[in-house]
Amino acid sequence: MQSKIYNWGIIGLGKIAKKFATDLQSVERANLKAVASRSIEKAEDFAQDFHAENFYGSYTELINSPEIDVIYIATPHVFHKELTVECLKAKKAVLCEKAFGMNKAEVEEMIATAKKENVFLMEALWTHFTPHYNSVLEIIQQKKYGKVKSLTADFGFKAPLDFNKRLFNKKLGGGSLLDIGIYPVFAALTCIGMPQKIDASAQMSSTGIDEECVINFEYKNEVTASLKSTLLEKTPTECVIELENATVKLTSRFHQPPSKIEITLTNGDTQTIDFPVHTLGYNFEAIHVQEMLDLNRIESTIMTFEKSLNLISLLDEIRNKIGLTY
Structure with a gap:
């Protein structure tokens, strides 16, 4: 039986983060250690609402906290790659919201960083775990x-x-x-x-x-x-x-x-x-992340790197067809 308690951090405190934090409370061996927003007031309110032990007014402060094991990134898509890379280099496991990155090049860099740093990374496509x-x-x-x-x-x-x-x-x-x-x-x-x-x-x-x-x-x-x-x-x-x-x-x-x-x-x-289901459904992906960390894996056995690369490749080609560039 695994007994390790995983200290979670949450970066980006919008609607999805609130849903995830709600369900994280039902996950065994999960502890919401800290949350971070660009607004310290928002971070403090979120921490109070979801019983987080600490809160920060900058993402980097949370990322550099030695107490954090795994970070859930719930910011807008455009910040996913930069924050994921920063987390991985700080040896923090990452569960990053979809869309994983803005394009395939970003996703490739995120995956390459996870492999180089030997740290777990997964796209938070929660449907796959329901x-x-x-x-x-x-x-x-x-x-x-x-x-x-x-x-x-x-x-x-x-x-x-x-x-x-x-x-x-x-x-x-x-x-x-x-x-x-x-x-x-x-x-x-x-x-x-x-x-x-x-x-x-x-x-x-x-x-x-x-x-x-x-x-x-x-x-x-x-x-x-x-x-x-x-x-x-x-x-x-x-x-x-x-x-x-x-x-x-x-x-x-x-x-x-x-x-x-x-x-x-x-x-x-x-x-x-x-x-x-008696939760919002985000608990299933959190449970899987902890199972992967128990096994010292850097890649999910379900939402694999290949699957994320295939998904972003499809999104890139669709955007090319409709003339959408960021």
């Missing part, structure tokens, strides 16, 4: 209902039109693709693999980011994936996978628990599987 999503992957991998024929996935919500906010700010890596489009792309990657052909189109905002992105992947044997992300409207946010002998649907907000899986056989019979 029970409902892994159940679907198991169905596909075991070919329980035959091979995949097509996949359709969307993610959309009506974002308040505020050009000062991150989502519409090009300097902060705004846009639908990197923020929410990554989930449908990830679904296609993990359920089918790397496509042979990519087509994409987008509606751009006056600030130069993609308000909406429509993506089509083509694979061999006429297998396809139809993907969409949008900041203009609320969409079903479902993932539907057509197999040879059944249709598997991850119901609304497919990327997060609690979620249901609806399986409809070709004869019309339908089965619904519930996956009750």
